[in-house]
Each structure stands twice: as C-alpha cells, then as structure tokens.
Amino acid sequence: MAVTRRAFLTRIGQLGGYGAAFTFMQQLGLLPAMGVTHEQAKLRKVPGNGATVVILGGGIAGLISAYELGRLGYRCTLLEARDRVGGRNWTVRRGVKIEFTDGFTQNCEWEEGNYQNFGPGRLPSIHTTMLGYCRELNIPLEVEVNTSRCTLLQSDKLNGGAAVEQRRMINDTRGHVSELLAKSINKGALDQDLTSEDKERMLTFLREYGDLSHDFLFKGTDRSGFKIPPGAGKEDPTAIDPLPMHALLDADLWQGLLSEDAIDWQATMFQPVGGMDLIPKAFAKQLGDVIRYQADVQKIRHDHEGVTVTYLDCKTGQTVTIKADYCICNIPLPVLQTIDADFAPDVREVIAAGAYDSSSKIAWESRRFWEQDYNIYGGISYLRQPVEIVWYPSARMFTPTGIIVGGYADNESGTPFGDLRTVEAKISASRQAIELLHPGHGKELTRPLYVNWGKIPYALGGWLSDYSGKSIQRLLEPDGRIYFAGDYTSHLSGWQEGAALSAYRSMNQIGIEVEKKRPDPPFSSSAALS
C-alpha cells in the first residue's frame, strides 16, 4: 500500500526537524555531503490556498515567514510594535535615537556614512539561508574581517601590561606546544601511542608546525613578528623573541582568542555594505502593507479554529482585533511574558522561565588610528579588563573616521563590567580599554553610544541565556495553532540563521496542517520533497 504523502511528511516532521531531514536528503543524494547547513532545501513549498496567518513581531523569523508564506499564497499580516522591523537587527546612524526602558536617551550624531550594527554584526559564509536572502534581495555584501593578526591582546600579567600582537600569542603558543610534544616523543613517552614510523613523521611535522629549530626547540618564529624586520640592507631579518609559555598561560587570554576558531567565526565572514539593517529593510520593501507598524500586541486567544490577536495601534491609540487561521509568534520571551495570552499551562511555564542575557556594545567615532598607526584593519583585540573586547570596523576601511567598538558583553550580569553602576562608568571603562591597547589614542574617541539589549523596549534582552535549547524544547511544537519562531528556538541562538531556520520549521509545520485539510493523493517520493 502506498504511503500517503501526509503520513510520510508527518513522520519526517516527527523525526524532529532538520537533523533527520538533512541526513535523509544526503542519502537521497540531494545535498553535497559537507558539514554545513543547506537549509534552503528545507523549506517545503506547500501552497497556502488563502489560509490566513498573523505574525507577531518583525524580527528576522517573522519577516522571512511573512515573505515566504506570502509567496506560497497565504494571506499574512505582520504586527510590529516598533516603527521599524528587524528586531535586534538594528543599525544606528546619525539621527537615530536610542531610548532605554528606564528613560535614558542617547542621540547618534556620527558623521554621514558611519554606522554601528548594535545587534548581529556578522554573516558567516556557512549561513547559507541568510546569504541566500542577501543574494535574492540584492543586498551588497563585503568581507567582514573577523580575524586579523595585527590585533592586540592585553593582560596585566603579560609583557608588563603592554599589549602584544595577536600573531605572537597564536604562533608562540603553537611553537611551545610543538616543542613540548616533540620533547615527549623524543623521550619515548608516547611509544605506546605511536608507531615508530608515526613518531618520525610527527617529529618532522611538528618541526614545521611549530617552526622549531633543527633540534626541535622553539626559539621564536617570524610568524610572530620581527626584532629586525626584513629590509633592503645587509642585515638578515630576525624573529621577535618568543613569549615564554608560562607568561602566555598567566595572561589567561585564551577564552577570547579561541573564539575565532568557532565554526561560525571562521573566514570567510560577511556584512552588508552600509549596515546589517539593509536585510530587514529589503524584506519590508517586499512586504509593503503586510506589515502593520507600531502595533503593540496586548492579547492573544486561540482555539481549534484559529487565533485572535488584539493590539494597540500606537499611532491612533485605537485597539484593533485581528483573527487568523494560524499564528507565528516571533516575540522575544521577556516581552511575551508581559502579554495576556491563553497558552497551555506547559507552554506558559516555559515562556515564564525564559531568561535572556543582557548583552551590550559600546561604540565610538574616531579617526582610524588603528589603521593608520597600527596596521589593524578589522578584527578583534582582547583584554583581561572589565571591557574584554575591542572590535575594529571592516566598513569603509581607509576613510578618515570610523566606528570602533570598545566592549561587547555577551551578558553583563555578574561581570565586572556589569557591576559598573552607571553608563558613564561603563563608557569610561571602554575608553580605558582602548587606551590600554593604543596608548595616547583614548582621547581621540568621541560620541560614544551604549546599547544594552536588556534595556531596549520590545527586546528586553540580547538572547536566550540557555543556549542548549533544552529549556525551550516545548516551543519547537505549536500550542494549538500558535507556532513559536525565533533564534531562541534553534541551535543557532543569537544568529539570524537560527531565526531563519526556525521560521522554516514553523512554516513546514503549518504546511503539514494545511495539507491535512486537502484530499489525500497517493504518495510518490519525488513529490514528497518538492
């Protein structure tokens, strides 16, 4: 008996999403067997046949939902509380006002052309769903230099507190590690683990890997820089003296430095030319009046026939009610906690427990001293100070001024930076950190702006604190006809790609429901995946 399409698809859905679907599609030869996501294949294009969907929140997940469902014949309405879409995808430029929930206000007065992405600032090349939309919507991209070896590291316990170049830390560490391993091998310590042939090959390899001397000692490497640089005179170049391994351990800078090895931080990285918000703006242009701006959701009710949402139209002061067959809820949990909704008890419990990090950035406008005086073009410096990160712009290199980030806290709570009680103190710590890395240049920093997502209305947080996803697993399934979408419901929390994948999941789930209502054609495997 032929398996019905409905049963087949339900089974795929029940297998729990993209992991299973990915493996399945790999087996069907539909995807190259590579360790990266190929999610565009995962949006099933199920016609909506006029089914209505109300989408709550115009973050990336909400925008993609409205965009794709609209193209499939669903009739969508997107309710967005702000006068802009994008959610945490927010680019601040001259003229933008930043308002905190406690009333604190900042106005951006930077020069035309300068901007800061205060939410997402990177698009990895392996985030193919987001890159796919950039192509589709003709959003120009430029390389975001996430790793630059001229950047600096600063710890009071290293080099007398003076910053050292990242290339020294990376390459001296590898030299020391290689020397120690070669020493162990030569002592016979690994004779049980390596054949004698492998021992020889490991030693030969380690000598290259660590740039060791002929007798397997690490005496410094020019990968780390020069004492006597290569010139056009008689003197041979000489490598800079190596930093001792115990000093590198003392410095305790590895947590920052190893970030660049996370797969989502590896070259090649991108950013839109002119600001990350070009992405939501492009979606908004396509969606037109599908989006209702300044629509502040007040109440959500649902039953087996549909969803009813009541919102305050902040422009007119009127309360408006809208009914739809389905709802995709893209509201961040801290905000959702404040909305009057008749969720099931287990759903309500998960929402109530959803804690978000107070992530923040501080950005300054300055002459590009990091380029002109330090050869730093993009990339990140790390410090063991209350401010731990300085991030250099990849936008508009070689122009006179730019925006430099001094401080990017994943979560302010319980950290020395978060313990600084006033905005002034935080901004001062930011300037001090940049001064530590670039002595004499702290005074060039002007017009600081501080965004703490925990204090931004309609966000109330940067991202879900518990990244494992386990705490919100219930929300991967709908509550009746309400589907929850957003990066927090993915394994890519904090990434726009996670938001996109979650939107696909929700849309696919809705598609299964819509198909249930149709007559049941016989199943064929090729049709199943169209």
Add this chain to the structure above:
Amino acid sequence: MAVTRRAFLTRIGQLGGYGAAFTFMQQLGLLPAMGVTHEQAKLRKVPGNGATVVILGGGIAGLISAYELGRLGYRCTLLEARDRVGGRNWTVRRGVKIEFTDGFTQNCEWEEGNYQNFGPGRLPSIHTTMLGYCRELNIPLEVEVNTSRCTLLQSDKLNGGAAVEQRRMINDTRGHVSELLAKSINKGALDQDLTSEDKERMLTFLREYGDLSHDFLFKGTDRSGFKIPPGAGKEDPTAIDPLPMHALLDADLWQGLLSEDAIDWQATMFQPVGGMDLIPKAFAKQLGDVIRYQADVQKIRHDHEGVTVTYLDCKTGQTVTIKADYCICNIPLPVLQTIDADFAPDVREVIAAGAYDSSSKIAWESRRFWEQDYNIYGGISYLRQPVEIVWYPSARMFTPTGIIVGGYADNESGTPFGDLRTVEAKISASRQAIELLHPGHGKELTRPLYVNWGKIPYALGGWLSDYSGKSIQRLLEPDGRIYFAGDYTSHLSGWQEGAALSAYRSMNQIGIEVEKKRPDPPFSSSAALS
C-alpha cells in the same frame, strides 16, 4: 667636536640599511616598538638640486625612484622596454595579448570586469610602504581573503582521495596534538620541564585549545564541521568525526597549509579594486613623460662623472643615448645579463650568476561554482598533485562569473608540473586539479590563460631563486654611479614592498653622494633624521 651630518649619515648607511636604522629610530622613540616595517620613515628627503638620474626599468622600484626623486628636485628619465610599466605587476584583462619568448601567443577574451593579476596578487597590511602609496595615489583597496576555512585539501592518501575542508585539517590536527601533549603531561613525561602548577594550567589550556573531552581525549570538534548541523529541530548538533592523525600525516599537505601562517600571508590582506596594475598606472600618470616607453636598453657605460645609456627606441627604430649623473638599474638579472655593460668584474660575476625561478599561474573564467555550491569566497585550496594550488578570487564576489587560478608554481623547474612538456598538458592538469576538488565542475572552466614568467620578454623569470640575499649582497652597494634596485636586492624577494625598500636604499645612497658635494653644516641629531 660636532659630528658632521655627512659623517653621521655615512655611518648609518654603512651599518647596512634598515635593520640598524630601525633599531636606532626605535631607541629615539620615533617608531612604535612593533615587529613590522615602518619604512616611510626611512626615505631621507635629500634635495636633488637638479642632479640627473636615468632609471632603467619601470618596475615598482623604478617607478618609486622616479616618483620620489622627482619630488626631491632630481631630473629623472625612466627607460621602460615595454609599452606599459609595472614589470611583473601585470594584470591581464579582455583584449590583452600574452606573448612568450618562444612565440607562443594567447589572447584574453574574458568578460569585461574579470581580470587576473599574473604577478603580485597580495598586499599584506604590514607592507606599509606599498599601502602608503595606495593611500597617497588614491588607489581603492579591498580585502584579499587569503585564508578561508571552507577551502579544500586533496591528497590521494586522505579520505579515499576525496577533498576535505581545510577547517577539518586545521582543527583536527590541533585536537590530536593537544591530546597527545595532554597524555604526555599526565604520564609525567614533562615533569622536568614544567612545574606542577604549569602542568595543571597547561592541561586546562590544552583542553580548550584542542577542544578535548573532560578526560583530555580528542573525539572531534565542531570547529571542523558537523555530522548533524545545528538546525531548528530537537536534534542536538553533532561534530563531524575526526580524521585520524596518521591520515593527516599521510596526506602530506602541510607544506601548503602552513603557508597561511607566514607573516606576509596573515590577515588582513588587500588588493586594489580592479587589478594590481592600478598601482603602476597611478605612478605612470604622475610621472607623465618622465617615462620613455618601448625604450630597450642596449648599452651601459659609466665613469666617475656619470652614466651613459644607449637604448633602442622600438617605436622609431632609432638608437638614442642619454647621459645622467646617476643611474638606478631596475632591470631583472636575467635581462641584465644580456646587456652590454662595463660593470666592475665582481659586479659582473654576481649578475651572471643570478638565477631566477620560472614561476607560473594558470587562470580560468567560470561560473562561481565555488561560491554558489561550496561556500568558498576567496582563499586557497591545496592538493598533492602536479597542480598544487587552487586560488579563489576575492574580486567581485557574488557576481555570476569569476577568475579562478588552478596552479601557481613558485618554480616549475624540477617539479611534476614543470615536467609536463606542453602548455596543453599543463592546462589539462589544472582542470583536473579543480575537478578533483570540485567533482563535476571541471567542465565549467573556460578560456584558460597560462603565464610562465620565465618566458615573458623583459622578465625571463619570476624572482631570484636564492632568497637569502647573500648571493647578491654586492649589489646592495653601487658600482660607481650605478645603483641596483629591485625586490631581488631586498629580504622581501618576490614582494613589491621589497622593491619599494630597495628603491629607498638606492635613493638614500644617492642622497649621501649628493650631499657630499655640498658645504658641510654642523650636525644636529634632529636635523639628521628630517
């Protein structure tokens, strides 16, 4: 007694160039104490007072010499054999003809906008002299992605000959090395070398560095990719299985892969937007009729009063003689060997012995399958095949077609690639290599062009074979009034920065001679370095 300026400067010159000057200036606090070149400080601005200079060859060293000396009041004439300047800085576009010394001719028919730099293709951010000229001449630069973790590695001895992503090799290797070192430490093998405190800290560090399990084993890392990628379903992402260390050693790919750690290949790297030859073109525009094109030098004579150069004006067929007070010779040694010159015997000997590598590149025009199907944006793949390198373009990412380099031989002589007897065989090997990395895509490659610098007239080689500089040390000093400039007279052979530094050296040496002819003012240290 006050040291005369002349004596002081002579002493600096005698110290052998930039190494000594750099240290000296560091001590005077004139330079940040960093391991990179700061060469702009090293061109002494000595007025020429109308002294005449004939410059032979319009490579980067010749162009910079003419440009700077002209600004200092010298009267320069630059003789360039070709109808273009730049030397090996050569960008091929639609309409350009490539002619070899044996008569073999190729015509470039690529689409408008596509190009290939067949000589230098990279500008490191630490090559501050060249970057300085790009700023000064308003040459727009873009990031040249030299390292991209989505690139591939292929060895018949690894993974059944199927290419693996670079990120796997890099990160799995580090995992294995970390595990082996942790094992050695835990066995007590390094108890003589590490304090017990350092042992503990090393172990903690190695666990992060190699992404080891709690018990210090390397079981794979998601830095290398995924078996189950992170999605928006219930399944947790799972790291890709690690490649075994002995397979990584078998693969023997490290020589290629470690190239990215050379200081001159480290991020951030640049290239001019639209082609490297924007640099010589910009100089040419500034120099105007200082440059005589198609001036093929035939004869060089010199004495204590000046230099006489005879050249063939290829446009008219006339022989022309020009006299000057000084000469800067920027002709590559293999070409200089063919010119009738009255060099001193020791100089003649060095020139005659100068051997150059036959370096080559092959470039194709193609749909950007590497971007669209492999997420590869810039960067380099490595193979253990006759063609060892595939280099992906950083120019015009996300456009439909691009130029991909399949094969970049440092020196063809004595290599499997060089042993391929015909151009067709080399081009075929290039296509095969790209096919090995990207199965099914070899057929998309079109319009191949092959440049072997050993066969290019007026070059006759890629760069000096002996990089140590020792073989040409005699040429760091003039022969009478003839000064030798070019990358081959620097410790940055093969780099435009080396050419620039060599030009500064020659100009500084000429400056000393010009000053000797002037009355001798008392010396003050601040004036010495102006």
